[in-house]
Amino acid sequence: MKIYNIALIGFGGVNRALTELIATKNSLWERDLGFRLNIVAVSDLYLGSVISPNGLDAKTLIEANFAKGGFGRLSGGSAEADNETIIKSAPVDIVVEATFTNPKDGEPAISHCRWALKSGKHVVTTNKGPVAIAAQELKALAKANNVHFEYEGSVMSGTPVLRMAEKTLSGAEIKGFEGILNGTSNFVLGRMENGLDFASAVAEAQALGFAEADPTADVEGLDVRLKVVILANELLGANLKPEEVSCEGISKLSPSDIDAAAKANSRWKLIGSAVRNADGTITGSVAPKQLPLEHPLAGVNGATNAVSLNTELLGSVTVTGPGAGRTETAYALLSDIVAIHNARSGSLAKDAA
Amino acid sequence: MKIYNIALIGFGGVNRALTELIATKNSLWERDLGFRLNIVAVSDLYLGSVISPNGLDAKTLIEANFAKGGFGRLSGGSAEADNETIIKSAPVDIVVEATFTNPKDGEPAISHCRWALKSGKHVVTTNKGPVAIAAQELKALAKANNVHFEYEGSVMSGTPVLRMAEKTLSGAEIKGFEGILNGTSNFVLGRMENGLDFASAVAEAQALGFAEADPTADVEGLDVRLKVVILANELLGANLKPEEVSCEGISKLSPSDIDAAAKANSRWKLIGSAVRNADGTITGSVAPKQLPLEHPLAGVNGATNAVSLNTELLGSVTVTGPGAGRTETAYALLSDIVAIHNARSGSLAKDAA
Numbered sequence: 001m002k003i004y005n006i007a008l009i010g011f012g013g014v015n016r017a018l019t020e021l022i023a024t025k026n027s028l029w030e031r032d033l034g035f036r037l038n039i040v041a042v043s044d045l046y047l048g049s050v051i052s053p054n055g056l057d058a059k060t061l062i063e064a065n066f067a068k069g070g071f072g073r074l075s076g077g078s079a080e081a082d083n084e085t086i087i088k089s090a091p092v093d094i095v096v097e098a099t100f101t102n103p104k105d106g107e108p109a110i111s112h113c114r115w116a117l118k119s120g121k122h123v124v125t126t127n128k129g130p131v132a133i134a135a136q137e138l139k140a141l142a143k144a145n146n147v148h149f150e151y152e153g154s155v156m157s158g159t160p161v162l163r164m165a166e167k168t169l170s171g172a173e174i175k176g177f178e179g180i181l182n183g184t185s186n187f188v189l190g191r192m193e194n195g196l197d198f199a200s201a202v203a204e205a206q207a208l209g210f211a212e213a214d215p216t217a218d219v220e221g222l223d224v225r226l227k228v229v230i231l232a233n234e235l236l237g238a239n240l241k242p243e244e245v246s247c248e249g250i251s252k253l254s255p256s257d258i259d260a261a262a263k264a265n266s267r268w269k270l271i272g273s274a275v276r277n278a279d280g281t282i283t284g285s286v287a288p289k290q291l292p293l294e295h296p297l298a299g300v301n302g303a304t305n306a307v308s309l310n311t312e313l314l315g316s317v318t319v320t321g322p323g324a325g326r327t328e329t330a331y332a333l334l335s336d337i338v339a340i341h342n343a344r345s346g347s348l349a350k351d352a353a
Numbered sequence: 354m355k356i357y358n359i360a361l362i363g364f365g366g367v368n369r370a371l372t373e374l375i376a377t378k379n380s381l382w383e384r385d386l387g388f389r390l391n392i393v394a395v396s397d398l399y400l401g402s403v404i405s406p407n408g409l410d411a412k413t414l415i416e417a418n419f420a421k422g423g424f425g426r427l428s429g430g431s432a433e434a435d436n437e438t439i440i441k442s443a444p445v446d447i448v449v450e451a452t453f454t455n456p457k458d459g460e461p462a463i464s465h466c467r468w469a470l471k472s473g474k475h476v477v478t479t480n481k482g483p484v485a486i487a488a489q490e491l492k493a494l495a496k497a498n499n500v501h502f503e504y505e506g507s508v509m510s511g512t513p514v515l516r517m518a519e520k521t522l523s524g525a526e527i528k529g530f531e532g533i534l535n536g537t538s539n540f541v542l543g544r545m546e547n548g549l550d551f552a553s554a555v556a557e558a559q560a561l562g563f564a565e566a567d568p569t570a571d572v573e574g575l576d577v578r579l580k581v582v583i584l585a586n587e588l589l590g591a592n593l594k595p596e597e598v599s600c601e602g603i604s605k606l607s608p609s610d611i612d613a614a615a616k617a618n619s620r621w622k623l624i625g626s627a628v629r630n631a632d633g634t635i636t637g638s639v640a641p642k643q644l645p646l647e648h649p650l651a652g653v654n655g656a657t658n659a660v661s662l663n664t665e666l667l668g669s670v671t672v673t674g675p676g677a678g679r680t681e682t683a684y685a686l687l688s689d690i691v692a693i694h695n696a697r698s699g700s701l702a703k704d705a706a
Contacts, residue, residue: 021666029524032523032524033523033524152521158525158666158667159667159670160517160521160522160670163520163521164513164517164521164672167516167520167521168505168513168516168517168520168521168688169513169688170385170386170688170691170695171382171385171386171684171687171688171691172511172684172688294652294654296652296657296673298652299647299649299651299652301647304649313374313511313680313681313683313684313687314511314512314674314675314680314681314684315674315675315678315681316674317512317513317672317673317674317675318671318672318673318674319517319670319671319672319673320649320670320671320672320673321667321668321669321670321671322667322668322670325668327666327667328666328667328668330666331524331525331666331667334524334666335521335522335523335524335525338523338524342523
């Protein structure tokens with residue numbers, strides 16, 4: 001049985017949810033997956049950082065109600081989050097990067113990934129920034145250091161779309177995709193179908209905790225754009241940068257647009273898509289589209305996400321599932337660790353029959 | 354670069370489609386997947402059998418309009434289909450089993466698989482019979498002979514559901530599933546929603562080639578039952594036999610049932626499902642169910658199939674795609690061969706970053 005020592009970078013909802021899973025599931029994972037996870041270091045801008053070479057108790061980490069700088073009161077702790085030292089020097093196998101997404105330059109998360117990979121540590125992340133902005137560099141670094149860089153959760157939380165394409169659709173020849181990749185905007189569109197105007201629907205999403213105080217990234221398509229870049233680069237072999245993907249959100253849709261769609265047996269959805277052109281180039285876009293009700297994505301409601309992959313040999317294959325959620329996103333990190341474990345330890349033996 | 358020598362058992366629509374792909378895609382596969390396929394033997398009840406150790410030309414196999422027993426006129430050919438000799442003695446790496454599904458006892462396909470595995474040959478198959486009826490025995494045989502037994506196409510043609518669960522959802526804790534697993538009955542239900550009675554809808558499906566002369570297996574749920582057994586055994590670790598799964602088809606649904614569902618904002622679907630009970634046992638069932646229109650499976654129309662996996666950590670994840678089709682099913686065979694190739698040759702090296 002294998003124990004992976006891990007460092008949690010960022011201790012917000014996602015890494016807390018992972019810690020909760022570790023507190024309750026380690027024995028199950030040992031039996032079913034062949035490994036346990038041991039939290040050796042945690043770093044968080046608000047709480048500070050801590051390294052405990054023998055491991056921190058997951059249950060205590062969850063239940064202790066740490067105040068600002070609270071990690072400083074732990075043995076091996078500091079009130080400051082010295083991410084660089086933690087990432088470079090903590091004796092861990094895997095760095096779990098779950099800090100905020102910076103859509104501008106991907107920092108500081110890109111640096112976190114870079115430090116970890118250069119130190120010979122695997123990286124698993126749910127952070128869109130490093131994947132959308134620096135995937136090529138980080139994959140090359142991982143390869144050079146013989147470690148993994150895994151990021152299933154950067155697109156649809158735990159719903160597997162990157163690994164589904166890689167592990168189950170090789171040779172199907174993916175030609176393009178279209179997806180509903182932002183739950184907040186999808187929720188807002190649904191409420192507008194129920195009669196609310198855009199501002200009221202956003203206000204309701206905010207009241208319910210689905211939308212942030214500044215909803216721009218969600219409703220103007222910026223979040224979807226990063227996901228389109230990730231999917232296009234991973235699934236279609238593109239090398240797109242975010243600014244190369246056209247981007248229009250849903251804020252200009254009026255109640256009369258919504259009504260007109262309904263009268264035409266259709267429905268507005270914010271669609272992120274990319275397609276391989278005849279000349280081999282890839283074009284990505286984010287825009288509201290009026291889908292006929294029988295379209296496979298028209299029935300994807302609320303905070304659910306979905307991606308339809310258009311393939312040469314198999315036609316359209318769609319995966320639908322949660323696009324957010326603490327535990328759902330923490331599962332993405334687990335699935336990345338499973339992928340690392342299987343690649344490293346006896347997957348040949350296991351796979352043979 | 355690797356060449357896999359293969360034997361095609363059954364030369365109906367699916368293996369013909371695979372042969373067409375081989376004729377056109379081998380160079381692409383060599384570049385993108387790392388292997389070529391070389392057809393060394395073919396056997397078919399109607400056409401006879403042929404072994405050609407250096408390989409048969411795929412294009413010729415497709416374009417030659419062989420008459421009954423026609424393989425007998427080829428070098429190394431016989432007008433009789435001696436499957437046992439072909440499978441045991443042809444110098445091949447992989448046996449591609451695509452004969453008819455016998456829902457009663459799985460034969461002769463189970464014997465085909467057994468002979469191949471015992472001869473140290475990998476088996477890929479789209480045949481539900483061996484998987485639903487003899488998977489445990491055949492998996493043990495594969496393991497004992499250090500070869501693979503792969504059967505993605507036994508559930509939803511090339512739409513990956515078995516491999517998706519295995520390769521992308523480890524640790525998500527699948528608790529059950531429900532699916533639309535028969536395109537013919539789904540088509541018939543859709544036509545009944547358009548006003549046809551059951552018999553007329555079936556007649557139309559037959560005229561369009563969606564339903565066979567005897568539609569019993571499709572409309573009475575027998576085909577779905579085999580798929581429920583496969584999914585329950587693979588995804589939930591059950592050990593169900595077909596007769597242990599309750600089975601009710603759609604033939605008793607009347608136009609007034611269809612109307613009543615529509616008035617209740619719902620829709621009848623033939624659902625195959627299984628669930629893990631509190632005591633750890635697994636219950637499978639096939640029955641028409643009235644789904645609310647917002648249910649993720651309610652919008653799956655026509656010949657499309659879908660399975661929703663109910664998971665502990667991730668909630669509901671649904672995969673939707675073709676459930677039939679010559680090329681789509683042939684792709685399942687290719688995806689099985691890709692899985693064998695990756696497990697056998699350097700997936701460790703490839704996966705590391």
